[in-house]
Amino acid sequence: MFNVGEFVLCVRGGVWKVIDVIGNEYHLQKHESEEMITVPVADSKEIVRKVTSKEQLLELIDRVGFITTIKAPNDKIRKEFYVDALNEFDEVEWVKVIKSVYLRQQDGRFMEGELEYADKAKSFLHGEISVVLGIPVREVDGYISSAVSDDKW
Template sequence: MFHINDYIMYGKTGVCQVTGIEKGKLIGNAEIEYYVLKPLSCDTTIKIPVNTTKVNMRPVVSKMEVLDFIDSMAEEDTVWIKDDRSRFKEFESKLNEGSCLEWMEIIKSIYIKERDKQSGRKSISPRDRDISKEAKRLLFEEFSLSLGIPKDDVESFIINRVSNF
């Protein structure tokens, strides 16, 4: 169970702060406890049942976990699925899973493919570009909070750490 002021990852919404835990009544007078979440990326409020399993909710990773993820990134293998439909389905599944390692794998796979295609004057598909952008948004938002640095500095932080490793 999360507590007020905890930061959590909530599905593809991204980092949210738990601003309240409230009770409310549903249809049929059943009482339910729910989290009141405030996404860091937008000015909105989300209310979600405490015991929901429909959307992935997990604690934000620690600074040490972030550093371990970055340090292990170079060793992580990437697999490029040639069939666009299968690849998009796989990437969407990984985006929805809510795992930093999965997001890093997506980013690395698309980065390597884009680099390889640029040498042949081709580019990746717009859908691959969008998926990479979404994975970066989620990953960088979480890493930013954990590392205590601005979101715009996360990519250069990762590049510097990997190149010095």
């Protein structure tokens, strides 16, 4: 069960704050938005987990330069890898997607729709970093860039 004031990740995208628990329903507000949703407490499919700890996120940021990209022999398999990575709801997997798309875009060889995968990964990762470190989402890219010596974003 999640408590009022906690931040959680939802399948529909991004980071949400538990505003209230009334009866068997969570009332959630999207981070840095006025958007609200109601989720049944018993619906374990919508809320994935609480946001990661500050220590884990800072360690992740330190390792960004060492996290490998996603390699695939063709676009169809690459798309499957991206979908699987996003469905893990894991910060390292999100970094892999973001780095892979960024580097493929720099090389001018990214596939149609590939940016959407990176945007979804950023929505989760940047939302978590924003909440945990107390910085606006729009400043997360800059924060990561300044924290990583070899900027691959």
